[in-house]
Amino acid sequence: MYEVRFHGRGGQGAVMAAQALAEAAVIEDKYAIAFPFFGAERRGAPVLAFTRIHDQKIYSRTQVYTPDCVVVLDDTLLDTVDITHGIKENGIAVINSTKKPEEIELGRKIRTAAVEATSIALELLKAPITNTAILGAFSRATGIVGIDSVEKAIMSRFGEKLGEVAGRKNAGAARMAYDRTETGMSSGGKEHAIRKQWLPEYRELPVGGVLGARTTDAGLIGPGSFIENKTGEWATFRPVRDRNRCTMCLACWFDCPEGCIIRIDNGKDLRTDYGYCKGCGICANECPVDAITMMRL
């Protein structure tokens, strides 16, 4: 049995990728199942999806814990999620990255395939949705399913949902990624630091679970503790402001969903905290003097 785990961010289409891969395997007369991890997903938040492929019927319905292959749709996840967790000895990682496989730091040396899926998606689909491109890379790196079946599966799955033109464009993205994928070994080096969690015993929990703001050895908890959650890594674009054009009308300051545009110098200037900016582009869209432009990270 061949097991695949997809690491993506909400909105990049990890679930659709898992389903399309299963469909590609079915086209090649194999058995396959695909399903997502159930949780509170938002756009941009880390999500998981799984595919199993086998030449007999598949009875296992659990999540994939020991994958043969991990597919990473966004390389900013490498800093926060240990994507190689549980991977088999001869496993392979397929990663959307601008780096070469040898430059990718995974905490251990494993076979790695790298492809610039975001650039391909922006070029062909005009949106940073990398799920179809990465399937092309998967096909090239593993050979488990052929690129022709991947294209067919994408045409049927995406074509049905988004229309034939979109289906063809997405299949094109897979083909382009197939041609551009590079394979090698990742670099070893330092161990991946797993973020500590606050796990109190029941006697340590306050009555009713009511928490005040305080610091534990796993970081802040209670009101305002989300400040430790660096959402800036979700971004594909970031706003850059031209101070000379800016009239300090504060439209961006008021409209920013993150609140990461901050007044400094007694309200005479603004600063954008890129550690939290998700790159939505509202500030650039709303700026009355077009002082803000969105730049690709």
Next chain:
Amino acid sequence: MTAMRDLPDENLFVMGHTACPGCGVAISIRNALRILGKNTVVYVPASCGVVFSATYPHAAMKVPFLHTAFENTGACISGLKAAYEKKGKNVNVVGFAGDGGTYDIGLQSVSGAAERNEDVIYICLDNEAYMNTGIQRSGSTPFGAWTTTTPVGKLTRGKREFKKDLPEIMAAHDIPYLATLSVAHPADFIRKVEKAKTISGFRFLHMLTPCVPGWKIDQAKSIEILKLAVDTGMWTLYEFEYGERKVTYRPGKMRFVKDYLMMQGRFRHMSDEDIKRMQGWVCRKWGQHYGEKGSPEVCPVELPAEHHAITEDHRGMHGP
């Protein structure tokens, strides 16, 4: 009224919350809290608001935050206020409920609290469907909109019923203050939230909040689409203060509702006939709010005399 530049810098809804990029709810919550200030207690029922601002033991709000069930926002904020009164503390008790938690599931609770004239602020963050659970229709979903429970196919073309007029229901409770808001009109927004803060008794603020995945819009256009909602008449900025009704912002020129609909993926399948019907509904609403017919180039059609909520589907079910 405080000007935008005099608003406090302190951010009571901190960075690092996990709302989708471009979320209209996050903008509304942040700015409402900015104006209400630190002396505030927040209740949030089941909604996106609780998922992205509090995943135990972490929370994004720097004010006391409480969450219990879906249907009891009105009851919970009433109880909170009573408890604080008993303790001799004067705080702003605020409930941030979604449209599902207000229009449908929580209607009995908000109605009860309004009828008892509890001294609380109820804020309805209206994104026009159950977005948190994956886009199901609510009483607030507009006519024609795609949701997972009003699909688009051969037999049906999105939701067949029109949006429920919740502010009118709340106004019928004869509460001291009611207002509809949008963050795209900051001066109006600040004035209304400040007014709600000073009045005592039940105050109802109704905010339209775009949902990027649910409305299928570009994440940079959340604010732009709110402006268009007001310019087309899909959303009206008005208030009721002690029974007196006042429109607080009147758009200069009425725009075609089609411009608003075609910006959103959830409406893009709509047929010309459906768009015409929607335009008729909007023109009627425009007339009710602004006391005049919509501009002649936008509203040329004479509307049928029947009630707008009676659709073909109703006739199919119940006869003529």
